[in-house]
Amino acid sequence: MASDGAPESTKKLRREGHAVTVMEQGGDVGGQWVYDPRADGDDPLGARAPVRVHGSMYASVRLLSPRECMGFSDFQFVPRPGRDARRFPGHREVRCYLRDFCAAFGLADTIRLNTRVVRVAMAPPPPPPREARGGGTCSDVKWQVRSVHVGPDGGEEGSPTEEVFDAVVVANGHYSQPRLPSIEGMEVWRRRQLHSHSYRVPDPYRDEVQTTEQAASTQVVVIVGCGDSGLDIALDLLGVAREVHLAAKSMELATTPAVSKLLAKHANLHLHPHVARLCADGRVAFADGSCVAADAVVYCTGYVYSFPFLDTGGAVTVKDNRVAPLFEHTFPPSLAPSLSFVGVPMRVFVPWFLEAQARWIARVLAGRAALPPEEDMLRAVREDYRAREMAGLPARYSHDIGLFKSSEIRGFVRKYTDLPDMEDWKMELFLTAFGNMNDDRDTFQDRDDYGVNVREGFQRWLASAGAQYQAAIDAAQVPAPSHV
Secondary structure, eight states, rough: OTTTTTHHHHHHHTTOOOOEEEESSSSOOOOSSSSSOOOOOTTTTSSSSSSSOOOOOOOOOOOOGGGGGBBTTTTTTOOOSSSSOOSOOOOOHHHHHHHHHHTTTOGGGEEETTTEEEEEOOSSSSSOSSSSSOEEEEOOOEEEEEEEEOOTOEEEEEEEEEEESEEEEEEOOSEEEEEEOOOOOTTTTTTEEEGGGOOOSSSGGOOOSSSSGGGGEEEEEEEEEEEEHHHHHHHHHHHHHEEEEEEEHHHHHHHOOOHHHHHHHHHTEEEEEEEEETTSEEEEEEEESOOOEESSSEEEEOEEEOOOTEEOSSSSSEEEEEOOOOTTTTTTTGGGEEEESSSSBBBSSSTTTHHHHHHHHHHHHHHEEEEHHHHHHHHHHHHHHHHHHTTTGGGGGBBBBHHTTTTHHHHHHHHHOOOOOHHHHHHHHHHHHHHHHOOOOTTGOOOOOOHHHHHHHHHHHHHHHHHHHHHHHHHHTTTOOOOO
């Protein structure tokens, strides 16, 4: 249940009359938004699959998108009394919101906390081959699910439980299993190396030496990657480390106005081309021939899709970070509709797009919407792959919808659901915030330079959505929030 789409999927499936069981390996709802101070201490690179600690949240995380664009349609993400009311709140506020959502819609009885899924496979006997699968009712494929209780230390306890279900919706998110680069010398570099998955707070990199005479022993950190997590962690470290060096895969793409302002503002921040190699003596060599003696390297290189529990007999594979084949990034044609995925697409409006996926899946499983025949779905998948290849996109970007054709985001929602479109003022708010982020990374979350349309839309939204939220909370008799 690590994906933002899991709670909404649960709600929509129940509304369609399905009996739903949610298995969540954590001790609370919220998935990746539940901050876990633990990290994979014996595997800071996250090279082992699956990682021991599922969460990748660092303590300083704030939303990069406005909260007005981050709520479900019938339970908007409005500011709440006594909580983080900022437009770009911290991760704890998102966790509180998801907890309220589950309480408001009575989802608690469907959720088994501290339950890790260790295997999902087709239940024997396998279904006989058929000409073309599709249509609108759940196929005769059933799924055997093995789960185990998770203890406070993350270890598995007791004997596994085996159950059979008519359908499985995979919503485990894709921000847990690190994507590691291949850099010469990684195996011989003996100083600290970790993936951002294992980063939590800047304290371990703090400059503990205050005198000039001892300055040589202060921390120098190299961050590989200039994406969102790379810049977030760089800003986190600038106040505690002696030097922070950003290594960019593309200097052209990395040299944005926001990065240029950061470099001008912080004398201890430096930008380099990609890392060429790590040297055994502690130096990090960059592609332009420069080098720096570093104490730590943090790899902010993203994540890969990982479903270590899922056994489809080869019907669904993950190769070069492409989950294949998935019709509309949701249904594997040969196993649809009894197997589906929520939350695979990247660079979409979250959770709006995931809510649309949840609605579609629930309607298909209820027989109120039909899928194309299996061959038609496969043909559509192949055509999508060809189009991306012709556009010059590698396979690993197969699920990056916004990068390829952003119009597909709204097109998907309109084609398969009755979910209302994103309001104009919210689109304006999102685009303005995105522009602000690319202009000034340091201040964009606290700026208030939005137009009249946004300001008026916000006031209408605050009144109507706030009343809707409160009514749902009151009806469910949700207790007052506690600090988390």
